Amino acid sequence: MPDGINMGDTAFMILTTAMVLFMTPGLAFFYGGLARSRSVISLMMQSFISMGIVTMVWIFGGFGLAFGRDHGGVIGxxxxxxxxxxxxxxxxxxYGSTIPFIMFFAFQLMFCVITVPLMTGAFVGRMNMKGYIVFLIFWTLLIYVPVCHWIWGNGFLAKWGFVDFAGGTVIHTTAGFGVLASLLVLGKRIMKKGANTQPNNxxxxxxxTGILWFGWFGFNSGGSLAANMVAATSFVNTLIGLSTAMVVWMIYAKLRRGKILFTDVLTGSVAGLATITPASGYIKPASAIIVGIVAGIICNLGVEFARKLDLDDALDVWGVHGVGGFTGTILIGFLADESVNKVTASPHQLWIQIAGVVLVAAYAFMITYLLLKILTKVMTVELSPEQQLEGLDKTLLQEQEFIKN
Known part of the structure; x- marks a missing residue:
């Protein structure tokens, strides 16, 4: 056995990596049930296909660019x-001094795999499969990989002292603000007047949602790269953030809309998970209650704001993931406790967190916008009006699970 390897830490990372892997098919079910039935197969396929495509990108250059030798703080x-x-x-x-390096490779790969699929819930029914695959490759290389290096690969944000424990900035902020850009380029869905837009299943x-809950405990606690006290704290913080945000979301829904829907229960929990993610390894469990309360309110406001702007964010990706990850990153500056993981809340840390997450959000927005503008000029990315009306499942895949709406 190689020197330095801890078998307990290795077993822990194998488990957490498998849990994060499970989240991508879980996301497919989560989005697939929320979407209109004519888009179910294509939407779920976009999640599943990411495993194959992104793994190839990660093997042939992506991992090195993210975690290889630093070049000017910008790229590996x-x-x-x-x-x-x-x-x-x-x-x-x-990168994990007590585990095989190949496990670090695999764990980080699972994070990369799920990021672009998070975006698909926003532009569902507007991008063809060829366009999506090209977008998936270039978005991963141009946005995910550099941001990952800046924060987790000893890039310039890490050198500033910016922290993100498990992906609130690297994953949720990049995907969420990339979604805003994609909505501006791709526009609104074309639907028949009076079309049913309710969840199909x-x-x-x-x-x-249940799969995402399960996987998220590995997603967050695995950020410690060891079976230690930080992992245990992150695990409990994840549970508290999930639960508190769900309850607050339900209260908000009752007060604002007069009733609580099942989708409120499910979406509220995911908002809590997205918001607690960056802070989970830096705060005490009592502070996770605060994060959950803020998540249940601020993510609701984000969803409502997007609707007021008439952005066709079909499954509220920006409001839940973008706003949640962005907010949780900033809350580190208010709530971090040095006794948990060597980061202390202070005005200086707060400034670093705000500057870093704003920079990443702006970068993700601008590059996504430019990428989609270029792609729409050089190839057919969007579905035609006829295809949008009929649905990608029927017109391009010739596969239909449902034909009700």
């Missing part, structure tokens, strides 16, 4: 780990 080295070169069972001094959504 494509040659360091290209085609799994120098990625073996020997631990890496910086809340049972599928509930199953997906």
């Amino acid at each position: 080295s494509i040659t360091d780990f290209f085609a799994l070169g120098n990625v073996g069972v020997e631990p890496h001094a910086m 809340l049972m599928a959504t509930a199953i997906g």
Whole structure:
């Protein structure tokens, strides 16, 4: 056995990696149940296909650019780990010193796999599969990989002292603000007058939510890269953030809309998870209650704001993931406790958190906008009006699970 390997930490990371992997099909069920029935298969396919495409990107350059030798604080080295070169069972001094480096590779890959699928719930029914695959590849390389390096790969934000424990900025903020740009470029869905836009299968959504709950405990606690006290604290904070945000979301729904829907229960819990994610390894459990309360309010306001702007964010991705991840990142500056993981709440830390997350949000928005503008000029990305009316499942995939709406 290689020197430095801890078998308990290794077993823990194998488990958490499998849990995060499970989240991508869970997301497919979550979105698939919320979407209109004519888009179910194509939407779920976009989540599943990410596993294959992004794994290839990660092996052939993505991992090295994210975690290879730093170049000016901006990007890593494509040659360091290209085609799994120098990625073996020997631990890496910086990235999990008690686990095989190949487990760090796999754990980080699962984060990368789920990021673009998070966006698909916003522009569902507007992008064809060819366009989505090209978008998936370039978005991963141009946005996810650089931001990952800036924060987790010893890039310039890490050197500032900016922290994000498990992806509130790297994943949720980039995806959420990328969604805003995609909605501006792709526009609103074309639907028949009076078309039914209600969820087609809340049972599928509930199953997906349950899978996301389960996977999220690995998503957050695995950020410690070891079976230690930080992992335990992150685990409990995840539970508290999920539960508190769900309850607050339900109260908000009752006060604002007069009733509580099942979708409020499910969406509120996911908003809590997105918001607690960046802070989960830096705050005490009592502070996670505050994060959950803020999530239940601020994410609701984000969803309502997007609707007031008439943005056709079909499944409220920006309000839940973008606003949640953005807010949770900033809350580190207010709530971090040095006794948890060596980060202390202070005006200085708060300023770093605000500057870092605003920069990432702006970068994700601008590059996504430019990327989609270029793609729409050089290839057919959007569905035609006729295809949008009939649905991608029927017109391009010739696969239909439902034909009701």
